[in-house]
Amino acid sequence: MEKSIKDISLDFTVAIPTYNGLERLPKVLDQLLMQTGLEQITWEIIIIDNNSSDKTFELIRTYQASHNTDFQIKYFLEKKQGIPFARHRAVSEASGEFIAFIDDDNVPATDWVTAAYNFGKEHPEAGAWSGQIHGEYEVKPPQDFKKIQSFLAIREYGSPTHLFDPDNLRLPPGAGLVVRKQAWCESVPAKPNLRGKLPGLFVQGDDYEALLYIHKAGWKILYNPAMHINHQIPHWRFERDYLLTLARGCGLCVFQLRLINAKYWEKPIILIKTLLGNLRRVLQHFMKNKNYLSNDITLRFEMQFYLASMMSPFYCLKCWINSFYLKN
The missing domain is CATH 3.90.550.10 (Spore Coat Polysaccharide Biosynthesis Protein SpsA; Chain A)
Known part of the structure; x- marks a missing residue:
């Protein structure tokens, strides 16, 4: 500083x-x-x-x-x-x-x-x-x-x-x-x-x-x-592409954010909860709203957020790998 x-x-x-x-x-x-x-x-x-x-x-x-x-x-x-x-x-x-x-x-x-x-x-x-x-x-x-x-x-x-x-x-x-x-x-x-x-x-x-x-x-x-x-x-902030991109961006950071205040032994638990918890949300959301997803942007937004949250550990791993290669 x-x-x-x-x-x-x-x-x-x-x-x-x-x-x-x-x-x-x-x-x-x-x-x-x-x-x-x-x-x-x-x-x-x-x-x-x-x-x-x-x-x-x-x-x-x-x-x-x-x-x-x-x-x-x-x-x-x-x-x-x-x-x-x-x-x-x-x-x-x-x-x-x-x-x-x-x-x-x-x-x-x-x-x-x-x-x-x-x-x-x-x-x-x-x-x-x-x-x-x-x-x-x-x-x-x-x-x-x-x-x-x-x-x-x-x-x-x-x-x-x-x-x-x-x-x-x-x-x-x-x-x-x-x-x-x-x-x-x-x-x-x-x-x-x-x-x-x-x-x-x-x-x-x-x-x-x-x-x-x-x-x-x-x-x-x-x-x-x-x-x-x-x-x-x-x-333009209500346009479909912007909203879905925003939902994805908000989801991809979830795992990294949860690690900030986590103890070392908690990290594997956070990984499992992030993957399985969001998989459950994706399946529940799909089963409840499958007939409306194609036309309802709010429902599409929620689905994109759940999917990106589920994928956030893999995005975090990608960031770590990129950072490692940049340092070396």
Whole structure:
């Protein structure tokens, strides 16, 4: 980690990783400039440009030159492609005690920063926390979309505060996530195993990987219902090919994620449970829905996720073999 927790000089950092976000960023930045209740909070906004080919840099220069507030908007270029690298860069550059990750299609409520900051102060045991993420859809979602909406980072859990369940991979997405810088710097390895969405590679799990390390270090991961974000969902995210690719990517990371906090003797058990448990889910899903699978994209999504989860140990083995040959 290029920076340590000793570099904390502000209360709060909003970090926005972006790739070709010229069209999306203004709505997010304008909403952040309208945040309320921050008179006693020192904060900053940092943009992590992950190799954009559009005019993202010029856009940020315009905001830097025109905004007249008592906080800074900073810009950094991260050349290593992939959102895990962008988030690691954000942590290394952030000066806030708390660091909030907002994607360039996340529009926070005007009290989002205040709600996030106050929650962190009230819960010193929390290494990370997240709130409600609501969908704003360009087109109508498919039938029974609520069954799979969490895969598109839509999370609406109601009003009670509660603990997430890392042991069963029930965790919040990276979008709208707030972390305690101390927890991240002391827990999360600088080199991620899961690299996120890249050209030709759509394996997910990068959001969960960091959270599992934070959990392993003894920090709690909490849900704060007072934090609200609207997630902008364009029409193409409901196209068949995108959804099935997403389902596959979410499934292929399952075995690797379950190994992070596993003891050595537990790993063979996790292997067997991953293979047989998901085989059972595949067979049950097919027998129950075989007459509808060809026409129902939500059912197809679930089937693809179960199949990819079943295959995730073999994908993990492939990654280990590739890594071995690259080192040698």
